[in-house]
Amino acid sequence: MFKKILIANRGEIACRVAATARRMAVRTVAVYSDADAHANHVRACEESVHIGGSAPKDSYLRWEKILAAAKATGAEAVHPGYGFLSENEEFAQACADAGLAFIGPPPSAIKAMGLKAESKQLMEKAGVPLVPGYHGSDQHPELLQREADRIGYPVLIKASAGGGGKGMRVVEKKGDFAAALASCQREAINSFGDDAVLIERYVQRPRHIEIQVFGDTQGHYVYLFERDCSVQRRHQKVLEEAPAPGMTEAMRKQMGEAAVAAARAVNYVGAGTVEFIVEQRDDGHMNFFFMEMNTRLQVEHPVTEAITGLDLVEWQLRVAAGESLPLKQEQLQIHGHAIEARICAENPDNNFLPATGTLHVYRKPAQHTAFQRSRVRIDDGVREGGVISPFYDSMIAKLIVHGSTREEALARLDQALAQTHIVGVATNVQFLCGILRTDSFAHAKLDTALIERERDVLFDREPLGLPLAAAASIARTLLAEAATATADPFSRRDGWQVQGVTVRPFEFEFRSETKTAELRYLHDGALSLKVGDVAGPLEIGSFPSGEIELQFNGQRHTLNVYEDPSAVHVFAADGATKITTVDRLAHAGDTHAEGGRLTAPMPGKVASFAVRAGDKVSRGQPLAVMEAMKMEHTITAPSDGTVEELLFAPGDQVAEGAELLRLAGAAPAT
Known part of the structure; x- marks a missing residue:
């Protein structure tokens, strides 16, 4: 058995491999990028080596750096995990050439199965059943279109070197094939460096x-x-x-x-x-x-x-x-x-x-x-x-x-x-x-x-509802206030009074709508809460573990409630939700966003623009394609308009919320 191995990966799979190696008394070496300097997989291994920048192409895909790290640390074998270099026959061969065991199949097997078209031809010879389709080497778009027409729609376009859903499109009708092929090939070349595809019958059910x-x-x-x-x-x-x-x-x-x-x-x-x-x-x-x-x-x-x-x-x-x-x-x-x-x-x-x-x-x-x-x-x-x-x-x-x-x-x-x-x-x-x-x-x-x-x-579901979410948020507020209250009853913020009833209003943002609630402090110290049409006694308790016990609207709940800068998050046995307390003073100076702006929905890279300045566009028309976390995302026009300006170039990294382009005459982007 090996005495020491290098794990050429990150995240949970690197931690997973390290756990077994530790149990088998095999020492482990981690490699890490700038972004992963303090990652769990680095801590999980006995040794670690920095191999480059945060982007995979600058670190986890640089196999020459990984091999150098293995040699420098005395590792005898390399475990590739999954993703990155795990199915790269050149890396597997380089490990062998460097005298390192590759904890995976031989390079010849990776190569044979790596290209889907060739592997299917191999499987046909081995008597393994195949889906009807085209697996040939001729990749001319007109030929691929004819093959798709021959197979019959719907068809599946799949990157020959692909995996993980990248470079894959289902095409329902002939008129959509060309655009889907171009998108599939673009994603394939970015993910795998190979834009070859195969076409297959899309199997129903x-x-x-x-x-x-x-x-x-x-x-x-x-x-x-x-x-x-x-x-x-x-x-x-x-x-x-x-x-x-x-x-x-x-x-x-x-x-x-x-x-x-x-x-x-x-x-x-x-x-x-x-x-x-x-x-x-x-x-x-x-x-x-x-x-x-x-x-x-x-x-x-x-x-x-x-x-x-x-x-x-x-x-x-x-x-x-x-x-x-x-x-x-x-x-x-x-x-x-x-x-x-x-x-x-x-x-x-x-x-x-x-x-x-x-x-x-x-x-x-x-x-x-x-x-x-x-x-x-x-x-x-x-x-x-x-x-x-x-x-x-x-x-x-x-x-x-x-x-x-x-x-x-x-x-x-x-x-x-x-x-x-x-x-x-x-x-x-x-x-x-x-x-x-x-x-x-x-x-x-x-x-x-x-x-x-x-x-x-499955989508747009709300498992807990406003009354429970509001009650949980208020309960968290009251418990926090009670924890900081002084012995002087006249300085307390919990509504204590000598007689009568005090009403304390709360305002929330819940599922993009403004909602109100009224908390009543009764003279005997009891609480009553009204949220919309739901009203009734409110009883609150807490456990040493931090859980909140809440009884409202005829039901008892044990909840975990957390607060971050954006919202209060409520977790219950039936699900979770979030609600935001509205501070009117904090929002007094807010103004509405200007119209015609299109922003990045997440941090990532601008892959391409489908329009130029001066182009007239229609609602729903593709404008740009972004890449993030190995996937493509298309940004479309929110309404009719004219492209006024492109604010980035293909290849640029952008932050979430960054304005990508401006449309003149467009309705406000939402």
């Missing part, structure tokens, strides 16, 4: 089911069962579970053996994932087709660990060190059910735009037992007070639960998400809670359109 495979240097292979990753947004996974609901033993064996055949075809070594798209027919039968093979450890590997009781990183280290696979196929078993939720810094109600900022509050549910088969497990690389920057992926953490049945795992995940409190950065936590409670997910009616199908109950 598809499920995304993948098989975890492992191979060793002695030619042994196993499959560690399947994961269902059908719940996706923008072609990126949101929730993953194992085993796949509704999977029969016969189909599991058929898919597992097909995945092993795919691995054998490229002499695969180490951990890999063969991804299949599964077509659900009306008669209940399911057909599966090869999509791609990810030649690395997957983000969702913890659900496989949970149902098998195995540590896949340990398997990676042992296989890379030349050992045989620890178990044979007949020794592998499934125990219970596991679900993983990806907690991301993003705003689901605003097209999942990524968010940045400081984690003012980051509270997690308690973890239980060893991580291989824990009831609740959190994989993360952040801590309270840390910063979510625009340079890397938006994922904050992975929350993994395990239960004896799917229903038990589902209930446990719902509870754990409710105990996850994040303030300072917009997240998808409440959105995830909403998915769990949909009829589709609860009853395992899974396909990649689940989120769109349940749109009405």
Whole structure:
């Protein structure tokens, strides 16, 4: 076994690899960028080496610096994690040339599976089922258009060198193909340095089911069962579970053996994932087709660990060190059910735009037992007070639960998400809670359109409501005042009086509307609250843990309430919300924003402008494309107008709220 390895990655996967290495008495070396100088993964390793600037191209993609760090620290092997250089055959070969073990497959396997078109040709020879499509090398736009017309719409355009939903577009009709192709190629060249694409039939009611495979240097292979990753947004996974609901033993064996055949075809070594798209027919039968093979450890590997009781990183280290696979196929078993939720810094109600900022509050549910088969497990690389920057992926953490049945795992995940409190950065936590409670997910009616199908109950939802939010905010105010009150009753701010009733007004901003509340201090010390049409006694208490006990409107609640510079954040068992106390004196000098301004919805880079100064535009017309956290975002015209001025150039980095361009004659931007 290795004595020391270098982890060529950051964030939660670097922390994850370091945890297994520590358990195996293998020393670890971290590499870090300027932005990650104080990151958790640096603390998780015994040694660390600075390798460059904050942008990945200046640090985590500079493999010559990574190899120099490995040599300087005496590391014997390099673990690439996932993302960055994990599927770069040149990096894998450079490790070998430098005398370092690459904890992953051989460069030839990465190359064979890295280009989707070529890999599908290889899979066809190996007898692995394929989706009808075009996987050729001729990339002329007119040819691609003809191929799409031949296949029949809807079609899926997919970057040949891509992954993670980048460089991927669904095209519903012929007239939309050219624009979608150009956007897909632009995103592909920016993300992977290769704009080649493939065209496939877009499978209706598809499920995304993948098989975890492992191979060793002695030619042994196993499959560690399947994961269902059908719940996706923008072609990126949101929730993953194992085993796949509704999977029969016969189909599991058929898919597992097909995945092993795919691995054998490229002499695969180490951990890999063969991804299949599964077509659900009306008669209940399911057909599966090869999509791609990810030649690395997957983000969702913890659900496989949970149902098998195995540590896949340990398997990676042992296989890379030349050992045989620890178990044979007949020794592998499934125990219970596991679900993983990806907690991301993003705003689901605003097209999942990524968010940045400081984690003012980051509270997690308690973890239980060893991580291989824990009831609740959190994989993360952040801590309270840390910063979510625009340079890397938006994922904050992975929350993994395990239960004896799917229903038990589902209930446990719902509870754990409710105990996850994040303030300072917009997240998808409440959105995830909403998915769990949909009829589709609860009853395992899974396909990649689940989120769109349940749109009405998933977006713009308010789980707690104004009365509870206002009562919680007022309770926090009163408890804070009581904590600082003096013994002199006449200097108290809690409404104490000798007789009569005192009314104290509060004004709030809640879901973009101004709301009022009246708190009444009764002569006997009791409180009464009126919020809109809801009125009644208010009783407040607190626990040493900081939780607030509140009774109002005939219900008792135990809440966690936090305040940041922008709002009061309320967390309850049924969900979370935020509310802002309005200070009229503070807003007395505010003026309305001028019309015609278009601003960046998040920090990032200007990828391109679709217009020039002087162009006339129509409402909804694309004006500019921004890149942030590895994704493209299109800014459109809020109304008809004329482009007055472009304020940045393609390639410029901009802050959230920066004015990108001005439109003359446009309505005020909102």
